[in-house]
Amino acid sequence: MVSKEIENIIVKYFTNQASLSELDQLNQWLKAPGHGPLFDNYVKTNYAINHTIKEYNAMQTKKHLLDIISKDKKAEKVFKIKRIAFRYAAVLILFLGLGYVLMQGFFSTPKTLELVEEQIELLLENDKAVVVINKDDVQEIIGSDGKVIGTQRGDKLVYNTDVVDGKLIYNTLSVPYGKRFELKLSDGTVVTLNAGSSLKYPVNFISGQNRQVFLKGEAFFNVTKDENHPFIVNANNIDVKVLGTKFNVSSYSEDENISTVLVEGSVDVSRNGTQNKESVILKPGFKAAWNKYSNAIDVEQVDVEPHVAWLDGRLILHEVAFTDILKKLERQYNVSFINKDKKLEQRYFTAKFDTEDIYEVLESLSTSGNFEYEFNKDNIIINP
Incomplete structure (x- = not known):
């Protein structure tokens, strides 16, 4: 909610009547999470009311606000617009009341992206049938034999533990960009799949054989301990072998590295399909990264939290390249980026986002990175 005091200051700002202390107060309010989009829509509403203006630039408005504060108590006009038009617009907003404007949707986060929601899909029994997973179902x-092999409740799918079969029958769960999903295998192992990922796994595991699954993308594993049946995650060129532990594997095809971060227990990470397998044993708090170009596995101690924050919908960045950030945002929010500011490709960012929407994330990154952005249907265009 926007307080009456801030509402009055915004109106004064548009009518060139705000004092420097009020402008500074408005600037501090804008720094709080979620307030940027509200202010953007306030600008948009004023422009919409004043029919003589054909387009607006909220970023330019906020930059101008900072310019005013930094000057020696000199107020400058922000837009090339008649003061009488702003005054009428501000009076109209006061007359309607901010609560009414909020109800009408003027001040909700701007949904200017045309996003197409994709469905989670379950491919049954060796690619023979597809089940669409709706999180509300x-x-x-x-x-195929008519027996129940599992139950989906919301964003979780749990396989029965009493399913017995003499042969391996595989299912494949695919999660599109913008979604996450939790899967409990027949042995009790819990797998959380990140956006843009898929997992191929047996409906039930066979006694005397390893428990092997095949991952594309990223997933967090909480493996049920079974010393007689090691659990193996095949992630493209890497095998992660465990008995019982918690770890994260990221193996997106567009990434340079396939990485495994160990949270608890112990894992053996090795290259698959080679005669002289290079393997490393990880301890909790360490990461093993196989580079597809050097074909080498590097091990380093890391802060685990940034690697598993996605489980809670958070995004933690520590000295991450801008191009890699765009990849993460595309997966997490199901959007596409076109970067026209090539200088940003040399930049690294550190930030923490707690379940913000894409608009708030862009607002923060554009401020620290000094760039502008615009929406074109389902694309976000980054401009210098």
Whole structure:
């Protein structure tokens, strides 16, 4: 909510009547999470009311606000617009009341991206049938023999532990960009799949054989301990072998590295398909990264939190390249970027976002990175 005091200061700002102390107060309010989009829409509403203005630039408005504060008590006009028009617009907003404007949607976060929501899909029994997973549904998953093999409740799918079969029958769960999903395998192992990921796994594991699954993308594993049946995650060129532990594997095809970060327990990371396998044993708090170009596995101690923050919808960046940040945002929010500011490709950023939407993330990054952005249907264009 916007307080009456801030509302009055915004109106004074548009009518060139705000004092320097009020402008400074407005600037401090703008720094708080979620207030940027509200201010953007306030600007948009004023422009919409004043029919003589064809377009607006909220970023330019906020930059001008800072310019005013930094000058020697000199107020400058922000827009080339008649003061009488702003005064009428401000009076109209006061007359309507901010609560009414909020109800009408003027001050909600601007949904200017045309996003197409994709569905989570479950490919059954060796690619024979597809089940669409809706997070609002509760449904039983039926095998080809007519028996229930699992149950989906919301954003979780749990396989039965009493399913017995003499041969391996695989299912594949695919999670599109913008979504996450939790899967509980028949042995009790819990797998959380990140956006843009898929996991191929047996409906039930066979006694005397390793428990092997195949990952594309990123997932967090909480593996049920079974010393007689090691659990193996095949992630492209890497095998991660465990008995019982918690770890994160990221193996997106567009990334340079396939990385494994160990949270708890112990894992053996090795290259697969080679005669002389290079393998490393990880301890908790360490990361093993296989580079597809050097074909080498590097091990380093890391802060685990940034690697698993996605489980809670958070995004933690520590000296991350801008191009890699765009990849993460595309996956997490199901958007596409076009970067026209090539200088940003040489920049690294440190930031922490707690479940903000894409608009708030862009607002923060554009401020620290000194760039502008615009929306074009389902694309976000980064401009110098």
